Amino acid sequence: MASISVSRIVPAPPERVWQLIGGFDSLPDWLPDIPSSTLENGGRHRRLSTSDGDTVVERLLAFNDAERQYSYAIVEAPFPVTDYVSTLRVHAVSGDATVSEVQWSGRFVPTDAPEADVVALFNGIYSDGLKALSAAVA
Structure with missing residues (x-):
């Protein structure tokens, strides 16, 4: 199993960042390569259209509003992977609100x-x- 983790400091308070990215259906609001997202199965799945014309279907695994994080799995995608699980988190930066x-x-x-x-x-x-x-919240 492989893993990857990328982090970035963004120029906005955690509450504002989470407000933008915390919705499971919000990728089109900040991710240019995802022009559309449709919730399915009572909001537990999202069907994403990519700018390349591909479709990605993801399933929400866990959501924690208080900790500003959610995890999801790929159900269907053109990527060469199986057993894909990802987490998106927003952290406060100590000393700088x-x-x-x-x-x-x-x-x-x-x-x-x-x-x-x-x-x-x-x-x-x-x-x-x-x-x-980072550009979307600046």
Whole structure:
């Protein structure tokens, strides 16, 4: 099993960042590569359309509003992985209430591709996503 974790300091308080990213259906609000998201199965699944025309279906596994985090699994996607589970978290930064640290992490089993390539793929997705988030809250 491989894993990846990317974090970034963003220029907004944790409450404001969580308000933007904390909804399971909110990816289109801050992630440019996801132009649409539709909740299904009573909000437990989201069907994402990518800017490349692909579809990704994810299942919400855990949600904790007080701790500003949620975890999800990929149900269907064009990625060369199985057993993918990811967590998105917003942390307060000690001593500075005007910024937040956002952490996006995942673990998965690579299939049909070298582990290093799949880790690099998700590193790029997470890094680009957090960069877009930082710009969205600035």
